[in-house]
Amino acid sequence: MKEIMASKITQAVAKMCKQANYQLPNDIKDCLYDAYEQEQYPIAKKTLGILKENLELAYSTQRPICQDTGMACVFVEIGQDVHVIGNLSDAINDGVRQGYQEGYLRKSIVRDPVLDRVNTNDNTPANIHYDIVAGDKLKITVAPKGFGSENMSRIKMMKPSDGIEGVKDFVLETVREAGPNPCPPVVIGVGIGGSFDTVGLLAKKAMLKNAHEHHPDKRYCAIEKELLERVNELGIGPAGFGGHTTALALHIQTAPTHIAGMPVAVAICCHVARKMEVEL
């Protein structure tokens, strides 16, 4: 049994909230810089150049890359041999509160979705997902998520007979419909399987995968590559002004499902695809 103090978790979360908003993870940064090198279309190249310049300025001045510093999405993998001294969820929320305050990050959470849209003024509560795993490690990923792109994500309960072509059509239709709204170039996560409630999470996890990694099943890996190519043939381009670079990365995550169903979710993230993780 390993013991971890709640205060240590708070500290780690606060630090990650700030850092994640000031600098992109290396994989996404690499994708954006490669896209700039490869983009041929003048207005698209110019726009990608501005995004690069913005990233460099945010990093050098330690300021948020984007004013939408997101909903604090926190993914926790907790080893079953870990004991947290204190309250884990409270520790995470305290970290978010502290990080968003100290880091001059925007507070974007309202306490009720419809009837009482009043800002909580500290960006809590965080959106926390827990997975219990083997071992004595605690892994925390902080992924601040902007809602310009979140609003363009979709879920569809498809039929088994729709097959893989149905999935591909749904992905392409979702990105085409989103057009300029989610701040392209985007990062796309596709979840397939599970149930209505889990498929969105699958898509989110796919979206957060390292851009250089691919699905272990070669068949899905080929579909990831095909879909990314086809998305980049839509012509939307950076900022939606036209161009090749509509998406930087696309991942698929799958799960077993029911004989009657084939749930599909498409999670879209803007080019400010933030994530930072720590293992305690």
Add this chain to the structure above:
Amino acid sequence: MIELTTPFTKEKARMLKAGDQVLLSGVIYTGRDAAHKRLVDALEHNLPLPFDPMDAIIYFVGPAPAAPGEIIGSCGPTTSYRMDAYSPKLLSVGLRGMIGKGKRNDEVVEAMKEYDGVYFGAIGGAGALMAHCVKEVEVIAYEDLGTEAIRRLVVKDMPLTVVIDSKGRDLYKIGKEKYLHYAHED
């Protein structure tokens, strides 16, 4: 690059066409979801607006807080379609320009054609850069809304692209078609 200053008159608006690149200087007002709702509520109750909408420009933005030594935090555009329900009403009382990102609906485009409005795109996700164009900031209304309060900004050389012009031409459609034409010629 076209240098544009406020007030943004009808004459200036009519000169611009979709795809034009502009450097905007002068006074603009911030406003997003909650502020728009209040502005339109005020108009519906015949109450005065916190700023004169005639020939004004609204920037759809909720800035990040200013760090010490700064006047504003990162301040790139938010997605504009959420303001579609309110923009025609504001255009009808003289609002001339809107700055945001993303598509607008047919009602907004029709109102822009009727009242000579222009919709500018700022580059989404370039918030740190945009902050450098802001020279003065003052909260003028709805302070309780925090980041969504209405701010009067003085901007200098703010880089914008005309996305939808007063004739209803749309860069998102034209730009995509032009690129696809270019890609298929290769």
